[in-house]
Amino acid sequence: MAELTAADGKLVQYLNEAYGLEQRLQTSLEAHIATTSDTAYRRRLKEHLSETKRHAREVKKRIRQLGGQATTIDSPGPAAVTDAAQAVLGGAQRAIALAQSPLHAIRGIGQEERHLKNAKTEYTSESEEIATYSGIERLAEALGDKDTRKLAREILREEERMRSYLEKQIPRLIRAVVKAEIPVSQRARSAGTRKAATRAKAKAKATTRAKARTATRAKRPPARKGAAKAKAVRS
Numbered sequence: 478m479a480e481l482t483a484a485d486g487k488l489v490q491y492l493n494e495a496y497g498l499e500q501r502l503q504t505s506l507e508a509h510i511a512t513t514s515d516t517a518y519r520r521r522l523k524e525h526l527s528e529t530k531r532h533a534r535e536v537k538k539r540i541r542q543l544g545g546q547a548t549t550i551d552s553p554g555p556a557a558v559t560d561a562a563q564a565v566l567g568g569a570q571r572a573i574a575l576a577q578s579p580l581h582a583i584r585g586i587g588q589e590e591r592h593l594k595n596a597k598t599e600y601t602s603e604s605e606e607i608a609t610y611s612g613i614e615r616l617a618e619a620l621g622d623k624d625t626r627k628l629a630r631e632i633l634r635e636e637e638r639m640r641s642y643l644e645k646q647i648p649r650l651i652r653a654v655v656k657a658e659i660p661v662s663q664r665a666r667s668a669g670t671r672k673a674a675t676r677a678k679a680k681a682k683a684t685t686r687a688k689a690r691t692a693t694r695a696k697r698p699p700a701r702k703g704a705a706k707a708k709a710v711r712s
Contacts, residue, residue, distance in 0.1 A: 484620045489545030491613045499533035509595045589657045593650040603640035
């Protein structure tokens, strides 16, 4: 195999870092999918798992096109594990994720807390991938490698879309944790709840005043007939 140029060698290095991240995320997503009971959330995780597997295949293919070998480099981390060694070791990144999988399953004190922690882990992973692919895109641009730049940009869009999804999920998952674990008496009421309470109080006060007026009128003595006739004549 011909020796890589400095430019191609640097591209292969960065692409291998991305390849390792995709390997690790794949195992992590599989663990999260297995422990979530949220149907919509699980469906989105499965979609991104398919994307992650495709990213790994595309990055591996591009590495070989550049004349390099696909490896699972930890970013940052120890020496690379070659394709041949992966058959024995299973890949450094996947080994890390597998070691973490039991933690994903038992972390937290309830399902809601587990969902939240997993989402935060996924958000962190997406951020790391976004930084990695952004670097690859800029490096490829500086080196005039249009194919690598295009690949990095396409993957980057999907990673950003997934991170945006997770960013929107975290507040929802926080609310679920609060609802499941915090007594109502210890929660701050939302603006909507406060407005509803204010309206209810105002309505109750209006009802009380109406009842009081009705009771007052009922207690008044009936007008005398003579007075009523005189009033009628004056009119």
